[in-house]
Amino acid sequence: MIKFNNVSKNYGKVQALKNIDLDITENKIYCLLGENGAGKTTFLRCISGLTQVSNGELLVNNSKVNKLYMPEIVCFVEERENHINLRIKDLIKLASDFQDNFDIQFAKDMIDKFNLKPNKKFKQLSFGMKTMVNTIIGLASTNKIVLFDEPVLGFDVIMRNKFYSLLEESSKRHPKIIIVSTHLIDEIAKIAEDIIIVHEGSILLNTDILDLQEKCYSVTGLSSDVDRAVQGKNIVNVNNIGKFKTVTIYDTRIKNNDKIEIANIGLQDFFANLIGGEINE
Numbered sequence: 001m002i003k004f005n006n007v008s009k010n011y012g013k014v015q016a017l018k019n020i021d022l023d024i025t026e027n028k029i030y031c032l033l034g035e036n037g038a039g040k041t042t043f044l045r046c047i048s049g050l051t052q053v054s055n056g057e058l059l060v061n062n063s064k065v066n067k068l069y070m071p072e073i074v075c076f077v078e079e080r081e082n083h084i085n086l087r088i089k090d091l092i093k094l095a096s097d098f099q100d101n102f103d104i105q106f107a108k109d110m111i112d113k114f115n116l117k118p119n120k121k122f123k124q125l126s127f128g129m130k131t132m133v134n135t136i137i138g139l140a141s142t143n144k145i146v147l148f149d150e151p152v153l154g155f156d157v158i159m160r161n162k163f164y165s166l167l168e169e170s171s172k173r174h175p176k177i178i179i180v181s182t183h184l185i186d187e188i189a190k191i192a193e194d195i196i197i198v199h200e201g202s203i204l205l206n207t208d209i210l211d212l213q214e215k216c217y218s219v220t221g222l223s224s225d226v227d228r229a230v231q232g233k234n235i236v237n238v239n240n241i242g243k244f245k246t247v248t249i250y251d252t253r254i255k256n257n258d259k260i261e262i263a264n265i266g267l268q269d270f271f272a273n274l275i276g277g278e279i280n281e
């Protein structure tokens with residue numbers, strides 16, 4: 001459905017995306033992770049046709065995305081102009097006029113769930129509420145590809161949890177490719193199925209989240225014992241503390257022994273370790 005063939009995007013001298021080759025075909029929730037400036041927004045904007053690729057070919061539904069073709073099957077949810085002078089219910093109506101099969105009943109239910117007042121004007125809402133309205137429009141979309149750019153920015157923990165459960169519901173009601181860029185990997189990992197890590201414009205990792213959780217762990221002990229135990233494994237990061245060390249591994253599990261300590265590590269910690277090292281698959 002989405003195919004990157006050696007895609008690069010330059011903004012003047014800045015190479016925001018570098019030679020990306022990637023196929024995204026299955027209807028599921030993908031988490032797009034990367035540090036600030038890694039290229040996430042550029043990646044999403046290119047798929048939606050809002051940003052033109054500089055080199056290579058980007059296909060959505062077998063058609064090349066360019067200035068003349070902004071794929072209608074893509075719904076891109078990003079921050080909306082702050083000063084929109086429409087009531088929430090009018091914005092929802094507008095979204096349903098523009099999108100075939102927009103799930104307006106689901107949108108209305110979500111407005112209730114988020115305790116939003118349908119008659120309130122968009123420009124009078126708080127930052128978090130504005131994000132909610134934009135998010136609701138994306139969640140109620142039945143387009144085959146829905147892209148969310150940092151949807152939980154400005155949400156408190158209660159709102160974030162509501163969002164994750166509605167995202168899962170949206171995916172079940174209308175199966176589609178959903179890509180969510182976020183910095184909060186451990187939260188979204190409960191519902192996302194795949195993770196794409198972008199680092200300095202390149203795809204560092206694209207894998208199943210459960211597989212990743214199984215394969216990332218740390219090993220701690222005397223340096224010589226750790227070195228022996230992790231020989232041949234893919235080491236992502238090393239932290240030396242005197243005679244001891246902790247290494248972060250991305251590989252199949254090693255056997256436990258009484259000289260070393262093996263621990264699961266959270267995806268957020270793994271990510272922090274990873275971008276300081278690299279994976280050799």
Ligand SMILES: Nc1ncnc2c1ncn2[C@@H]1O[C@H](COP(=O)(O)OP(=O)(O)OP(=O)(O)O)[C@@H](O)[C@H]1O
Nearest residue numbers: 011014015016034035036037038039040041042043
């Ligand atoms: N319109 C633009 N003009 C010039 N440079 C840009 C433009 N948009 C993005 N960039 C640059 O491209 C790189 C990637 O930016 P992008 O916004 O895609 O990253 P991001 O991963 O979404 O970052 P963040 O998490 O901080 O939002 C950055 O170096 C950024 O400064």
